[in-house]
Amino acid sequence: MSVVAPIVILSNIIIDDVWLADGTHQGRSLGGAAVWAAIGARAWWPRVGIAAGVGADLATVTAGQLREFGLLIDGERVRHSHTIQSRLTYASDGSRTETPTFGAQHFGDMQLTAADISPTLMPAAGTYVFRDLWPEFWQAFRNQRGNLGHTLWELQGDVAAQHLWPQVRDLLPEVDIVSVNLAEGQCLLGSRDPAAQSRLMLENGAQTVIIRMGADGALISNRSQSLRLTPPDSPVIDVTGGGNAFCGGFLAGWCIRPGDLEYAGQCAAGSAALAIAQIGLPAPTRLCEAPRLAARAQVAYVAPVTPLKALY
Numbered sequence: 360m361s362v363v364a365p366i367v368i369l370s371n372i373i374i375d376d377v378w379l380a381d382g383t384h385q386g387r388s389l390g391g392a393a394v395w396a397a398i399g400a401r402a403w404w405p406r407v408g409i410a411a412g413v414g415a416d417l418a419t420v421t422a423g424q425l426r427e428f429g430l431l432i433d434g435e436r437v438r439h440s441h442t443i444q445s446r447l448t449y450a451s452d453g454s455r456t457e458t459p460t461f462g463a464q465h466f467g468d469m470q471l472t473a474a475d476i477s478p479t480l481m482p483a484a485g486t487y488v489f490r491d492l493w494p495e496f497w498q499a500f501r502n503q504r505g506n507l508g509h510t511l512w513e514l515q516g517d518v519a520a521q522h523l524w525p526q527v528r529d530l531l532p533e534v535d536i537v538s539v540n541l542a543e544g545q546c547l548l549g550s551r552d553p554a555a556q557s558r559l560m561l562e563n564g565a566q567t568v569i570i571r572m573g574a575d576g577a578l579i580s581n582r583s584q585s586l587r588l589t590p591p592d593s594p595v596i597d598v599t600g601g602g603n604a605f606c607g608g609f610l611a612g613w614c615i616r617p618g619d620l621e622y623a624g625q626c627a628a629g630s631a632a633l634a635i636a637q638i639g640l641p642a643p644t645r646l647c648e649a650p651r652l653a654a655r656a657q658v659a660y661v662a663p664v665t666p667l668k669a670l671y
Contacts, residue, residue: 363404363405363406363484364483365404365407365483366406366407366483366484366486366611367410367434367480367486367487367507368400368408368409368607369393369410369473369486369487370392370393370409370487370488371393371411371469371489372389372391372394372413372417372421372435372442373394373442373444374388374389374420374421374442375387375390375445375447375599376446376460377599378446379449380449380451385638387420388640389421389422389424389639390599390600390639390640391443392600392603394603395599395600395603395634396610397409397428397430397607398607398630398633398640398646399608399611399634400485400607400608400610401430401607402608402611402626402630402646402649403649404484406431407431408431408432408434408477409434410434410435410475410476411436411471412438412439412443412468412469412471413435414441415439416440416442417437428646433477433480434477436471438469439465439468439469441461441465443459443460443461444459444461447599472499472500473496473500473503473507474503476503481506482508483507484509484614485507485508485610486507486511487513487607488500488511489515491518492526492530497530497533501533508614509535510536511535511536511537511538511609511610511613512536513539513602513606514527519539521546523547528563532565535567535613536568536609537568537569538568538571538602538609540572540602544570553570554585557585557664558664566582567620568581569605571602571605573601574590574595575589576588576628576656577628578661582663584663585660585661585664586620586658586660586661587660588625588628589656589657591632591656593652593655595636597637597638598635600640601635604630604631604634605627605628606627607630608623608628608631608649609623609624609627610623612627624656624658625653625654625656625658626653628653628656629651629656630649632652633645633648
């Protein structure tokens with residue numbers, strides 16, 4: 360019997376110290392883009408591993424939670440005595456700032472590239488990256504591209520600036536799927552229209568574009584079709600990690616049915632709904648609820664956001 364290739368989540372495991380806009384201290388909890396994306400993917404895919412630099416204290420500071428979700432340990436590389444910790448401070452408008460507890464140098468030293476992914480996780484069925492424009496990262500990505508399977512790039516928020524658009528544009532053809540939230544797309548491209556954002560990215564080499572719009576769902580487009588995804592009617596308690604889980608679920612759905620925007624979008628909606636239904640991570644036993652939530656997401660096909668260059 361052949362073993363299912365894993366989905367690799369290439370990002371950071373972070374212990375979040377959360378402070379709400381009203382001054383409430385939620386305390387520390389396991390988080391980071393890698394954890395949320397991995398759980399989003401794990402709701403659909405049997406073998407998911409996080410490739411991340413971690414501290415020797417990982418088991419202690421996470422209280423063993425990662426193991427409860429059945430995530431593969433192969434990609435976790437001990438690089439320091441401490442796992443990354445960040446203070447998350449939310450503003451009244453929903454935006455937030457993140458400050459590394461152990462400083463920027465520690466945070467930088469923990470970063471991995473595709474060259475650091477364990478050979479036991481290769482070749483992958485798919486790879487999720489939450490990354491900025493770090494040249495060394497993208498060179499390693501190119502070198503390993505044949506082993507990474509279907510790829511999804513969720514842009515880091517600090518990349519969303521108009522002066523960085525030329526660098527982002529150059530990277531779009533290198534991934535299969537690119538995902539931004541609506542506010543990031545506006546900062547990057549100068550338009551708040553999700554269709555205009557999708558069109559600009561598609562005509563500059565993107566293959567599949569996800570514009571995440573929070574409670575308003577998502578616009579998911581490629582060069583031939585576009586659909587509007589409305590989330591299922593389900594509890595919204597804490598939106599932390601919802602976008603990452605959405606992306607992890609989308610990638611898993613794409614690995615199951617490559618090219619099927621509707622199926623991958625529904626998987627994404629189910630994973631996101633699980634992520635935001637409580638403070639902190641969902642209980643591992645709740646991952647089986649993802650298909651039920653996904654079935655309640657609504658999909659409406661809309662006019663394709665055809666790149667202008669494709670019209671001539």
